Amino acid sequence: MKSILLKKQLVFFLIFCCAFAFSQTKIQIPASSVFYMEVNGKLLNSKTNWQKLNPILQNLNKNDQEKPTWKDFSDTGIKNDAKQYHYINFNDSIKSYTAHLILEDATKFVEFIKVSSKKELETTKKNKYSYTNLNDDTFVAWDGKRAVITGMTYTKKLPKFDYDYAADSTVVVSVEEPPMIDSAYAEADSPYYEPEKPFNYKDEIKYLKDEIKYTKEDIKSHQDDIARMQKDIKYLEKHHKYPEEKKATTELDEVASAKPTEEYDEEAEDLAYQKEMDSIKAEDFKIVKAFAELDFDRYFDSNMEVEVPKEMVKFQDANSDVFVYSNYGEIVKNGAYKDLAKLYNFGDLIDNLYNSNSSYNLYFDKNKVKVISNYQHKDSEIQKRFSALYNGKKNKKLMSLISDKSVGYYAINVDGHKYFDLMYSLFESKNDTGKYQKELELIMETIKIVLDEEAISKIAPGNGVFVLNALNTKKVEYTDYEYDDNFNDKEIKKTKDVVVPDFTFAFATENENYWKRVFEVLTTNKELSQKFAKNGDIFYLKKDPKNSNYIDQVYFTVKENIVYLTTSLENLVPKKQSAVSQKWAKDAAKHPSSGTINMQRLLQGLEKEFTTISQKEGFNLFRKNIGDVYFKSEVKKESIETEFNYTTPNSSENSLMYFLDFCNDLIKISEKETSTAL
Secondary structure (H helix, E strand, C coil): CCCHHHHHHHEEEHHHHHHHHHHHCEEEECCCCCEEEECCHHHHHHHCCCCHHHHHHHHCCCCCCEECCCCCCCCCEEEECCCCCEEEEEEECCEEEEEEEEEEEEEHHHHHHHHHHHCCCCEEEECEEEEEECCCCCEEECCCCCCEEEEEEEECCEEEEECCCCCCCCCCCEEEEECCCCCHCCCCCCCCCCCCCCCCCHHHHHHHHHHHHHHHHHCCHHHHHHHHCCCCCCHHHHHCCCCCCCCCCCHHHHHHHCCCCCCCCHHHHHHHHHHHHHHHHHHHHHHHHHHHHHHHHHCCCCCCEEEECCCCCCCCCCCCEEEEEEEEHHHHHCCCCCHHHHHCCCHHHHHHCCEEEEEEECCEEECCEEEEEEEEECCCCHHHHHHHCCCCCCHHHCCCCCCCCCCEEEEECCCCCHHHHHHHHHCCCCCCCCCHHHHHHHHHHHHHHHCEEEEEEEECHHHEEEEEEEEEEEEEEEEEEEECCCCEEEEEEEEEEEEEEEEEEEEECCCCCCCCHHHHHHHHHHCCCHCCCEEEEEEEEECCCCCCCCCCCCCCEEEEEEEECCCCHHHHHHCCCCHHHHHHHHHHCCCCCCEEECCCHHHHHHHHCCCCHHHHHHHHHHHHHHHCEEEEEECCCCCCEEEEEEEECCCCHHHHHHHHHHHHHHCCCCCCHHHCCC
């Protein structure tokens, strides 16, 4: 009997535990987030030298007495070796940035935010957490173990007017009504219909007040306008309409019969305007605060486990220091370019162009910063065409133009024929919502019929390389002007040193005769032959002695299925290659896209562009700390993967501290310039 009772109690206990576990919901990162970042605190903290970082942060966080507001930024109450989660959401009205933090000492964290805010903070206590606002749009909430920081802005959604700029920029084609207006009043069948609204004197008064606000910016020149508007406001408040116009009255009669208006009280109007703006801000703050509180309630009702949509972390590497995801399609569609995109009703073209996800894994290695990005289009068919484009034939002959002394290069090996398939797919529509979609599809079908895609792709199959061989300098003459005391100008001829690039651009072709004919036309055409000339198989741009050009000469030719465009004939022959440049050439021939820049050589060529003392100090700092850049792209994991490497000098413990040391040196230079100016 006791055994049965014990079993029943155990069952009830297990049911209770399961119910409790299921009631503790996970922290859900919204699938609609356009940006997500996960910081690997354990890795970053192990690479951070806080003894060096603290002075930098203290310097940036000084108060009015030039004293740091916090002494030790390694001890702010935040658990430095814990993961951090950041994400951004926005719609038409609310834009928010949220950060989830794990706390080591909640008391110290509260003290930190109070000191950093540099003002008194009012704390609101809830059942499971407390929160405060650092300003009108930034809120911080915490309990004993975790904290949330939310930056949130609110924009009131107003009626918007859409215009058909393609037909007539002055014609209104549709009106987006606010939610409170019944859509039944809109005549959707007529694209040019604009509902006529009854006259509302209150709206007219508000409009005139807004007009006064903008007119006040040039108060002296618009004093009469403001006085007239003030008079109209008083008339509208009393009669609820404008006075009837007198048809026979001339302009001179109106001026003669006009009564003097009351003197405009600028101070009173400023006070009234400020009260109105404060009222609007207070109302917006209430809305933002309510949304922030809802987010906090959901967060602190959950357990500490974060759940991220699988699509966001598809390309995440657990060993990266920082992982970032961005939904570029939603950023374009609903972000800063939303209204701009609506101006052009080209079907799904805009969506097809930007409907993609990008992921980034950031690594701070010993002497290198590495970023691996993965680009993936959301439409699997379009992504397949991107991948096909990046699977072109290789060409080793082009890569022999890369030399040991090169400043840098950029090489591609793509399938030029696949460009057509990709472009056609971008113009395709899945739902035929575009106003001109049928016309666009007809144009694309016509292009398919007219163009010989195979013949065009043979002209430029998709293999090319640009090599920046050197940055030279030359003196050029230019015209400047000087003015006397009577402001009479005088032309003065001056000279200055300018940077002249020495480069080679070459690409493969399977149709040499086509390019030879193009170049022959340049030298035989009556007008073009005045600028172009020929010497054997070499074509060149004639040098004009009257003009002081930055580039002295440009040559172009075709030989052995390679088209060349270069600033020197010496660049037409293969270069001597060391082990390093041979590796560059091998990678350039292997990958669909790759490139490198020797930053020291680049800065050496740009040195004469920096003339002032402050510019030279900044230049010397960059030359001392700058590293080399290398990247390569290829098709991986159903995405276009690009690896970016930045090699750093060995003066710092690791690449993370390299950037922090660099920032510290920049701060010192800026402080020196400020003190000198004072």
